[in-house]
Amino acid sequence: MRSIVGVILLGLSALCAQAHAGEAALKVLVFGDPQVKSPQDVDYFRRDIVEPLRGRHGARLGISLGDIVDDAPAMYPAIKAETARLGIPWLYAPGNHDVDPGAADDAGSLDGFRREIGPDSFVRETALASFVVLDDVIAMPGQKPAYIGGLREDQFAMLAARLPKLRKDRLLVVALHIPLFEDADKDSFRDADRERLFALLQPFPHVLVLSAHSHAQRHFFHGAASGWHGAGLLHEYNVGATCGSYWAGAKDAAGIPDAMMADGTPNGYAVLEVRPGGAYSLAWHNARDAADSQIGLHAPKALRRGAYPAWGVFANVYMGDDDTRVEFRVDGGEWKPMKKVLQADPTLLAENMRDDGSEALRGYDRSPEAEPSQHLWRAALPTKLAAGEHVVEVRAFDRWRGEQRATTSYRLIEAVQ
Structure with a gap:
C-alpha cells in the first residue's frame, strides 16, 4: 500500500509540475515554528497570520519548518485546518516539539506527526524548484539533551536514490527544522551527518537551505569551514518563528501577544520566490504590519545639546547579514555608515525592563530576555x-528587495548644570 501511495503522490507531483511549467515565478509561503500548544494559540495563529494572508x-x-x-x-488537526484555509498545497517538516510525548526511541517518535500530518521526509518537484523536506531531529528520550x-x-538512502534524478538547472530547496550551522559553543548537529548531506548536495549548483528552530533570524553561508565544498557558498536562511517568542508578551488592542523574538525581530513569515535557472529571492514580513517594516529603530528621545556623543541610534535590519550596507543621516545631511554590532536590541531590552518594573503580569508569558542580534x-x-x-533616517540595502528605509527623531535640549 505504501508503494502505491508513493506512486500516486509522484504522479500528482508530476502533473502539478506540468500544469505550472510555463510560470515565470513560484511564490512560496514559509512558516517557521507555528508552535501552538492550546486552542488559544491556534486563535492567535489564525488572527495574526492566516486571516491577513487569506x-x-x-x-x-x-512550507512549515517544524514545531508545528x-x-x-x-493540536495537529486544528493547526492543519487553519493552515489549509490559505488555499494552497502545504508541506510540513517536523520539529523537536513535534516528537510524541513519552516516545521510547527515535524510530517511533513521530508516529503522531505521521498519522495526522504525513511523511516526515519526502521530495516534492515543481516546475521551477525541487523541494527536499527532511526530519532532522534525532530523538534521544531519557537523555540530556533529548x-x-x-x-x-533510511533518509540517506532516499536521498541517494532521488537526488540524482532531480534536474540541476533549477533550485533545490532543502527544508528542515534544526539548522545545519552550529554556534561556536554548541554541538547541535551531528557533524558526520552534515558532511554526508553536503556530499549528496554538492553536484547541485543552485541550493537553498531553509531551517527554523532558533526563534530568531539569520543568514548563514556555508563554506569549507563548515564542510561545504560545492560551487560557491551554500546559503542557509534560518527563518524566524511564526509564533515569534512562543506567542508570549504583552497583548495589543486586538488581544494578540507582542511575540517579538529574542533578537528583536517581530513574529511573522517569510516568502520565497523562485525563478527559472535556480534564481530566488527572499522576504520577511512582520505579522499584521501594513507598512511592511524592514527595519526596527531605537533611539533616545532627548539628549543634552553639546553632550559627548555616546548615545546612538540602533537599526535592527530584520533580513540583514554581514554584507548588508546600512547608513544613516540626520536632517537630510550626508549619508554615513553604521557599524554592525553583536548585542541585544534595545527595543526588546526596554520591554524586558517594563516587565521587570510591573507588579502585575503584562501577559500570560513575558517577552523573552533579549539576546545578541545577528542583524543590528x-x-x-x-x-x-x-x-x-x-x-534621523536609516537606509539598508536588502540583498533582494533593494533600498529599505526607516525614520525616527530625537530632541537636543539646552541644559544648565
Whole structure:
C-alpha cells in the first residue's frame, strides 16, 4: 500500500509540475515554528497570520519548518485546518516539539506527526524548484539533551536514490527544522551527518537551505569551514518563528501577544520566490504590519545639546547579514555608515525592563530576555546641532528587495548644570 501511495503522490507531483511549467515565478509561503500548544494559540495563529494572508498572498505553495505544535499532538488537526484555509498545497517538516510525548526511541517518535500530518521526509518537484523536506531531529528520550540534529540511514538512502534524478538547472530547496550551522559553543548537529548531506548536495549548483528552530533570524553561508565544498557558498536562511517568542508578551488592542523574538525581530513569515535557472529571492514580513517594516529603530528621545556623543541610534535590519550596507543621516545631511554590532536590541531590552518594573503580569508569558542580534547596526547621534527636533533616517540595502528605509527623531535640549 505504501508503494502505491508513493506512486500516486509522484504522479500528482508530476502533473502539478506540468500544469505550472510555463510560470515565470513560484511564490512560496514559509512558516517557521507555528508552535501552538492550546486552542488559544491556534486563535492567535489564525488572527495574526492566516486571516491577513487569506486571498492576498498570491503563493502557490507553502512550507512549515517544524514545531508545528508545542508538545501538544492534539493540536495537529486544528493547526492543519487553519493552515489549509490559505488555499494552497502545504508541506510540513517536523520539529523537536513535534516528537510524541513519552516516545521510547527515535524510530517511533513521530508516529503522531505521521498519522495526522504525513511523511516526515519526502521530495516534492515543481516546475521551477525541487523541494527536499527532511526530519532532522534525532530523538534521544531519557537523555540530556533529548535530541540532536541529524539524519537517519533510511533518509540517506532516499536521498541517494532521488537526488540524482532531480534536474540541476533549477533550485533545490532543502527544508528542515534544526539548522545545519552550529554556534561556536554548541554541538547541535551531528557533524558526520552534515558532511554526508553536503556530499549528496554538492553536484547541485543552485541550493537553498531553509531551517527554523532558533526563534530568531539569520543568514548563514556555508563554506569549507563548515564542510561545504560545492560551487560557491551554500546559503542557509534560518527563518524566524511564526509564533515569534512562543506567542508570549504583552497583548495589543486586538488581544494578540507582542511575540517579538529574542533578537528583536517581530513574529511573522517569510516568502520565497523562485525563478527559472535556480534564481530566488527572499522576504520577511512582520505579522499584521501594513507598512511592511524592514527595519526596527531605537533611539533616545532627548539628549543634552553639546553632550559627548555616546548615545546612538540602533537599526535592527530584520533580513540583514554581514554584507548588508546600512547608513544613516540626520536632517537630510550626508549619508554615513553604521557599524554592525553583536548585542541585544534595545527595543526588546526596554520591554524586558517594563516587565521587570510591573507588579502585575503584562501577559500570560513575558517577552523573552533579549539576546545578541545577528542583524543590528549602531551609529552615534550628533549632539552639536541646534537645539530642537532632529530627524534621523536609516537606509539598508536588502540583498533582494533593494533600498529599505526607516525614520525616527530625537530632541537636543539646552541644559544648565
